[in-house]
Amino acid sequence: MKYLIILISITFVLQASVLNASGLKTYDSNYQTYLKSKIEITYPKTTTVWTAPGKVKLEWTTKNISDKKTIKFYLSKNDMVVQELGIFSNTKFIDNITLDRGLESGDNYRVIGIELFPDDKFNVAKYATPFFTIKKAPRIAKPITLEKSEPAAKRTNFDGRNINYVDELTVASSKIRVSLWDHGRKDGDIVSIYLNGVAIVSKYHLEYQKKVFDISLDTTKPNDLFLYAHNLGKFPPNTVSIEITDGQIAENIVLNSDLKSCEAVLINVSK
Numbered sequence: 204m205k206y207l208i209i210l211i212s213i214t215f216v217l218q219a220s221v222l223n224a225s226g227l228k229t230y231d232s233n234y235q236t237y238l239k240s241k242i243e244i245t246y247p248k249t250t251t252v253w254t255a256p257g258k259v260k261l262e263w264t265t266k267n268i269s270d271k272k273t274i275k276f277y278l279s280k281n282d283m284v285v286q287e288l289g290i291f292s293n294t295k296f297i298d299n300i301t302l303d304r305g306l307e308s309g310d311n312y313r314v315i316g317i318e319l320f321p322d323d324k325f326n327v328a329k330y331a332t333p334f335f336t337i338k339k340a341p342r343i344a345k346p347i348t349l350e351k352s353e354p355a356a357k358r359t360n361f362d363g364r365n366i367n368y369v370d371e372l373t374v375a376s377s378k379i380r381v382s383l384w385d386h387g388r389k390d391g392d393i394v395s396i397y398l399n400g401v402a403i404v405s406k407y408h409l410e411y412q413k414k415v416f417d418i419s420l421d422t423t424k425p426n427d428l429f430l431y432a433h434n435l436g437k438f439p440p441n442t443v444s445i446e447i448t449d450g451q452i453a454e455n456i457v458l459n460s461d462l463k464s465c466e467a468v469l470i471n472v473s474k
Contacts, residue, residue: 237323241266242274242316242330251335255306260298261288261314268293268318268328277315278302279331285312290319302337310336357469358427361400364465366429370456371469374449377420379470381428385409386444386457390437394460396445398428406433409443422472429467432460 246262253259261276268274276288285306291297311334318328358366383404385392389411396404403418420426432441440461447454447470458466 237326238267239326240268240318240321240323240328242268242318242328244276244314244316244330244332247314247332247335249333249335253302253312253335253337254340255302255337256304256340257302258299259302260296261291261300262296263316263330264295265293265318265328270294272321273319275317275319277317278306279313279315280307280309281311284315288314306337306339308337308339310334312337357425358400358429358467361397361429361431361465364431364463366427366465366467368427368467368469369458371425371471372447372454373471373473374420374447375451375473376449377422377472378417379420379447379449380415380417382413382415382446382448383407383409383443384413385411386442388438391434392436392441392443393433394441394443395431395433396428396443397431399426402431409441413446420470420472422474425469425471427467427469429465430458430460431465432462435461 242263242265244261244263246260247253263274265274270293272293273290274293275290277284278286278288286303288300289297313332313334315331316329321327357368360366381396381403383396389409392409393406394404394409395402395406398418399421403416404414407414428445430441430443435441440459443458443460445456445458445468447456447468456468458468460466
């Protein structure tokens with residue numbers, strides 16, 4: 204009777220170990236060993252092309268692995284792991300896996316799957332797909348938003364005197380030549396010429412002969428050139444003839460100035 208009870212107990216244990224919690228047979232009681240587990244990844248395959256960054260899917264089949272078990276998937280390039288794709292329950296399908304942005308284009312990628320926590324620690328199901336291709340997604344060019352530049356504010360006064368603009372010119376070069384001389388009778392006029400608020404001719408006694416000088420313009424904004432009178436001479440106001448040339452064309456302008464106001468011209472450099 205004693206041996207009969209022991210035999211019944213052993214038989215019950217062996218029969219109970221034939222099925223696991225999900226009803227899948229993983230243990231062969233006849234040979235006192237676990238059934239060999241297997242995994243096969245059916246997607247991606249050789250003809251698959253993934254795009255990185257992007258969303259991808261995995262499909263696989265298993266043998267002797269419970270649905271409650273988990274499988275870990277890796278992405279490798281030249282047999283080096285470049286991304287862990289994740290750990291998933293043995294559902295045979297998973298979607299919306301995000302590929303890393305830093306993956307490079309190539310046709311030497313493969314997915315590797317490994318069974319986690321196997322019943323038989325000496326037999327772990329593994330599988331590596333054939334090589335397939337990953338392409339780099341083209342960069343999306345960001346639209347360039349050009350900020351609208353505000354019109355350059357005109358100088359309205361200088362040293363307590365009003366600035367009045369009488370003309371606006373456009374020249375082909377930032378390097379220009381300016382000539383000035385007395386317009387009309389020589390009557391002792393003393394003037395200064397300012398460019399962008401800086402004197403380029405200071406307290407000059409106007410002559411009939413031309414005074415010639417070269418100046419550099421600011422290409423990023425209109426340049427203001429104005430006449431500043433230091434006296435009124437015998438016949439006010441002070442009047443100056445100015446010739447401006449960029450090497451291609453020349454423009455003649457007459458500017459007047461008294462002790463309360465200055466006439467000016469705006470000069471732009473074409474782009």
